[in-house]
Amino acid sequence: MQVNVSLKPVASIPVAAALKVMILSLEYSPKLSGGVGTHVMEMSRGMGRAGHQVTVIAFTPGQATTLSESNVQVHMISQSHSDLERRSMVQSILDFNRDVVRHGRSLIEDLGRRPDLINYHNWTTWPAAYELGQMFGIPLLGTIHFLSEPTERWWGQTPDAEIVKQEKELFQKAERFVIVSQSMRDIVQATHQVADERVSVVYNGLDVEPFMNPLLKAEEVDKLRATIAAEHEKIVLFAGRLSPQKGINALLASAAQVVAEHPDVVYLIVGEPDTREMGPVIDGLFQQYPSLQNKVRLLGKMPRTQLATLFQIADIVVIPSIYDTCPYMTVEAMAAGVPVVATRVGGLAEMIVHGENGLLVSVHRSAAGLDEVDVEELAAAQLALLADGALAKRMGSAGQRRVMSEYTLDKMVKATVEVYRQVIAEQKMPHRKLRRVAQM
Numbered sequence: 001m002q003v004n005v006s007l008k009p010v011a012s013i014p015v016a017a018a019l020k021v022m023i024l025s026l027e028y029s030p031k032l033s034g035g036v037g038t039h040v041m042e043m044s045r046g047m048g049r050a051g052h053q054v055t056v057i058a059f060t061p062g063q064a065t066t067l068s069e070s071n072v073q074v075h076m077i078s079q080s081h082s083d084l085e086r087r088s089m090v091q092s093i094l095d096f097n098r099d100v101v102r103h104g105r106s107l108i109e110d111l112g113r114r115p116d117l118i119n120y121h122n123w124t125t126w127p128a129a130y131e132l133g134q135m136f137g138i139p140l141l142g143t144i145h146f147l148s149e150p151t152e153r154w155w156g157q158t159p160d161a162e163i164v165k166q167e168k169e170l171f172q173k174a175e176r177f178v179i180v181s182q183s184m185r186d187i188v189q190a191t192h193q194v195a196d197e198r199v200s201v202v203y204n205g206l207d208v209e210p211f212m213n214p215l216l217k218a219e220e221v222d223k224l225r226a227t228i229a230a231e232h233e234k235i236v237l238f239a240g241r242l243s244p245q246k247g248i249n250a251l252l253a254s255a256a257q258v259v260a261e262h263p264d265v266v267y268l269i270v271g272e273p274d275t276r277e278m279g280p281v282i283d284g285l286f287q288q289y290p291s292l293q294n295k296v297r298l299l300g301k302m303p304r305t306q307l308a309t310l311f312q313i314a315d316i317v318v319i320p321s322i323y324d325t326c327p328y329m330t331v332e333a334m335a336a337g338v339p340v341v342a343t344r345v346g347g348l349a350e351m352i353v354h355g356e357n358g359l360l361v362s363v364h365r366s367a368a369g370l371d372e373v374d375v376e377e378l379a380a381a382q383l384a385l386l387a388d389g390a391l392a393k394r395m396g397s398a399g400q401r402r403v404m405s406e407y408t409l410d411k412m413v414k415a416t417v418e419v420y421r422q423v424i425a426e427q428k429m430p431h432r433k434l435r436r437v438a439q440m
Contacts, residue, residue, distance in 0.1 A: 016428035020053045021421060022107075022115035022132075024100055026093065028058035028074055030304050030328075031215075034241065035204070036121055036145050038304070038328045039180070042206050046413040048072035052379045055113060057326050077103055090162035098358065100128035101340035108136055113310055117141060117420050123166040126174065141420065143178045145325055154371040155244040155312050155322040176423050178202050178416060180326040181347030200419045202281065203347075205291030208403055211335035212310050225313040228297070229266040234386050237314035237338070239270035239307055239329050240321075242278055246271075247320030249285065250373035254320070255296065256289040258377035262386050267296040268314070270307055311336035315392060316385050319376055322363060322371045324348050332415040334358075334399030339392045341381045343373055351407075356400035359384065360364065 023044055031216045036060075046380050048071035060076035067074040077255035079092065087095065107113045114136060122128035133140045147167060148159040168239075172194035172255050176199050180300050188194050216224070216367030229235050236255070240246045245371045273279045286292060310339040311317070317333035319342040326347040333340050334351075340358035342348040352358040385392045 005329075010204060017259060017339040018051045019117065019417065019424075020113070020115045021049075021055070021420065022104065022113075022118045022138075023054060023056045023121070024104070024129050025056065025058045026096070026124040027121075028056055028076065035328055036323075038206070039143070039145065041119060042204075042409055043413065043416065044072045044074070045069070046205075046409040047417070048365045050413055050417070052417070055107060055115065055181065055245055057103055057107075059096055076105060088162060090160065090166060092202045092334070094127060097125060097128040097131075100125060101131050104128065104132045105135065105384055108132070111438065114138070119420070123163070123170045126166070126170045130173065139423045140174065141176050141178060141423050144175050144184060145180055147184070151187065151323050152245075156370050157244065169210050169212060176200075176426070178418070178419055182350055183346040200415075200421070202412060202415040203351075203407055204328060204331060205407045205409045206328065206331055207417065208335040208336070208407075209312060209330050210305070210402070211436050212400065214308055214312055214336075216309055216312055221309075224309060228265075228268065233264045233266050234262075234315040234319055235268060235313055236264050236316045236386075237268045237270070237310055237333075238318050238320075239310075240319070241274040242269070242271050242282055242328070243274045244323050245324075247322055247373050248278075248282070250320045250375050250378055251318060252285045252292060252296070253290055253375045254318075254373075254378040254382065256291055257375065258382050258386070259291050259295050261379075262383055265295065265386060268299060268310060269296060270299045271302045271309065278336065286360070306333070307337070311338055314338050315389075316341060316382060318378070318382065319343070319348060320361075321345065321348065322373065326351065331403060332378045334403045334407070337396035337400050339385055339395035339399065341378065341385065343378075345371075350398060351402075351404070353398075353426060357395050357402050358396075369398055376403060382407070 003238060023040060025036060025040045027040060030038045037430050044056050052071060054072045056074040058076055065076050077099055097148045115138060115140050118133055118352055119128045121128050123358050126142060128215055129140050130137045132138060149167060152159045171194055172237045176198055180203060182201055185199050233401045237429050238251055242248045257266060260282045274283060311333060316342050319327065319330055319340060321343055323346045329346060330340060330351050334357060340352055342358060342360055343363050344360040345363050349360060352360055354360040359381040361381050362372060362374040363371050366372050
């Protein structure tokens, strides 16, 4: 369901003084995993357009390479160790941090690219940021997208003890954070006793142009749609990791109920299982719900540009997560004018205004102590939008207005740069220096 909105090209954001920022991340772009990589790519490009100088150091499983565009240089570095199969995931990430330190030190010392601030993402690049910060006296800011403890317990996963240790150390040592939703801020503060003055909430934003005004013409959209569904059929879209967290079990269970009442529907599922164990689980779900065999199309993982074209033919986007912070899928769907059915949890409950730009469904605590999506509510919400095209269109338009108000790239960049300037100013204050010495 595409609602076209005329937008001006992304404009440069006026700044008082351009900053030099080094961003450290395990991911850059959605290719490796998803949300963090998307955020880092959008943020760095947005800052570059605003006139700031951005250097990104991120991991690549392939050949090391350097990418350059307006005011942004991205150093994709590979792991230097050859015995990765004998290391735990956390140990491999810590080893990668040592590579990041070497690369960052070379950029700063040899090329004279000393940043005004280092922005690291999650615990996965905190060790490198901390070492470089101590080495060169550079202020640090962490962007937190997710915590393993306690959230993973909510869908039955036991958090990795090594990861929990790293998260705990991060919040004990680091001073300032940007967190991508109010919900995640509350979890961080409750779990790690982080004071209010150490936290700023900045929602994920993106360049909305490719989603509001995509390249495909009307006749091309019709042709694409005809390859997937008949003219009388509706299309429901899901994109994300096929995992318990993302509610894949509830999605398929609800789809079986929807198909039983509304046979003229096709489900498109974009994404891959996030573990080897999930492959057989997905197969088992299709055996459990045989009515879905000809109604669900598993499209695998696809580039973001291709996913953007699917929004043009989708009637509904479903996001049935057990917990999510500020998923880009929600922002992209709203930007494309597609109504969203989502769970009333985490950042989703902050992004979707029930009855306005989508519908929210409940998540309940089971007798076993796990959170479960209310499948009947999830099916009912989908059926309501499938049956009322006018309602779906109104919600899609409301979603676009909400994106333009709350989730644009410009807004995310401006808010984040404001925090950058605060952190840089605080670094110069005498009492802050005394605190840093006390922590060492």
